[in-house]
Amino acid sequence: MTRFTRALASITTSVMLLSGCAQLELNQEVDDFPAFNAWSTYGTATSTYADVAAVANTISNEEDSQIRILTSDTGVGRLSPLRNKQATMARTGDEYIFAFHGEEDFTTADWGPQDVRMVWTPTAPHGMMSRVGSGIDSPADLKGKKVPWATANPSVQNKVEAYLAYGGLTWDDVERVDISYSEQPAALQAGQIDALFLQVYGSSLYELEAAIDTQWLELDPEDTEAVEAVAEVAPSVEIGPFENAAGQEEGQSDNGFIYAVPFVSYNELSDTQAYQTAKAFQEHYPKYKDATATTLNWDLEHVFTTPVQVPFHDGTVEFLEEHGAWTEEAEQRNQELIAYGQEMRATWPDFLAQADTSGDLKQQWMDWKDEHLEPID
Template sequence: MTPRIVANRRQFLSLSAAVAGTAVFTTACGRTQASVGGLSDPFVWSTYGTGTSTYNDLAAVSDAVASDTGARVRIITSDTPVGRLAAMRADIAQAGRLGDEYFFGYHGVNEFANEDWGPQDLRMVWAPLSPHSLMVKGGSGIETYADLAGKRIPRIAANPSVNMKIEGLLAYGGLAPEDVTWVDIGYGDQPEALKTGKIDTLYQQVYGSPLFELESQMEVAWLPLDPEDTEAVKRLIDLVPTVNVLPFSGAPGQAEGEETHGLVYTLPISVYAHKSADEVYALVSSMARTFPKYEDTTLNTPRWNPEDVEVMPKLTPFHDGTVRWLTENGMWTPEAEAKNQELIAAGATYREEWAKYLATEPKSEEIAEGWPAWIAEKITG
């Protein structure tokens, strides 16, 4: 990941604040599709690869929702943000559990700053939190983030979201991108690469099945964050303001009862805005109603508790169907509604200005830089 992309993302974060029974229906692509229990049948999710903690959580939730509604529920996977969101845009998947592409896409930045994409009209549906961190080999001599100087660090292919988190963690340790050796690699290839010594650390959700398998083969450890080190945390948050520094436990490499502070942030269920409010409401209702059935399925599914999910929109608005459910359950505030409307208005501005920007016929290689500059001028003057 380059400093250029980092700057663009930070610019857009600040701009967001500134602007800020069976039936039949027809999909966005014009084909008819059955609806069972209020959901499309089949109801298809898009998410990270098989074996990741993100996938495992979603599989547990999907089983409960399928049993509850009677709809067939399927999961398709991709290791890349574009791949996950492309399935949703093509209406192959009705929803996705996404990484930061939920707001990269909303703002049309990073890998979405090109003629094929631009700002996407997305909405959040459900926002459970997940812990992530950097894992190293036990006995490697890497005990702090400062110890990563000169080490081989993964740069995840087509995933600026993860790369930004890694750069933020380096900044926590007082390191710049040029202080390490970058190794280009796929997200799901990291555990094997750490095992074979191709990389010196990996970044993933801490409860992924491949990480427990890795623990069975070698000693592993997590690099801890210190929430009391305010200067280091500030360097981290300045680069990745969407994360929280919170403890996790029960991960590979941890003793029973041990806690380690890592990055905790949402990998939300998201949909396109045109999705039916009734269908989204049915989905949220089912996920909340069936929570006791999947609560203890994985180490992270307890965080899907309706009482613990994020309910204040930050970078992308919530869908009307979710707002309806939150309102009925006393979880939607006037402050949340005001922020939601601000973000909806901002998204409309992004999409309107995107069309105007493309009309200037920018060169493809100039869009990643030109689009942030264009929208910054239009919004802030």
């Protein structure tokens, strides 16, 4: 049993998986951490789930509360419980960005731009892995290879596209294989894909390395042209090092994509619930920081505290202000994003009224925003 699976096995049954739950009172004001919460996130074989479960277990015990976890392999599946008031928060991939801007899987008549806000923003390393001896040592080597297209997961699709861009490639240069996010390790072992993209500490990757020899694709953070190509496709990403992951020897370091995998909510969540959640993450950090390989990145010293593409919740802003972690620049950017979100949501009905629903709705929405909204950098 690996250190990852030992950490996961230690999580108590007070953190439960649900297929659904009753609607929650998101606008309820609280004086302490809520007695009941439901959070959604990735599936149980992922390191993202292990992080969430370990933190939820700690907070449940310390706050004498109940936190239930709903899981999904898809971006829409992780945000739907928030929209349906079956969860207060979701720990997501970049679908929180796409939902805010009404892009990718959210450019549909049923969704459109959503009033989502960031509550807590821990980071995690992700990377692309291949078989040792496959000849796929860097992103450029993916040309002509079988590359995963994570179904209904635009965040992962975007990151794989960024890996391709690093190597000077596009989707037209590879064989696209439709596959769910969690199926990738088994598919790599079976030869159905030639590389995979996952958070580097996923339990399924430790199981995979017991069956085949694996390696991480090489990235050079000093390669300015390649780094700029990544930023063009995935602006939320930084290239940085990670250690002690599956497929690595002791002391080995590789570079991957480092980006926030945040807890988000809808703006209608009360300020006090967002504030008490941020407070609990920080206050109980010493008790959960060593639970998994990435929970060390969950305190104020490591989380992102400046909004880039999605605004922070007012309750979190209050908490950050109290701890000297909120700047004038962050406040200005936050207000710009809030105003831009309001404009997007206000113009969405007008866009739908004139849209050609039989055509490319995604491109039409991008063109509409370019024509009717002031751009935001």
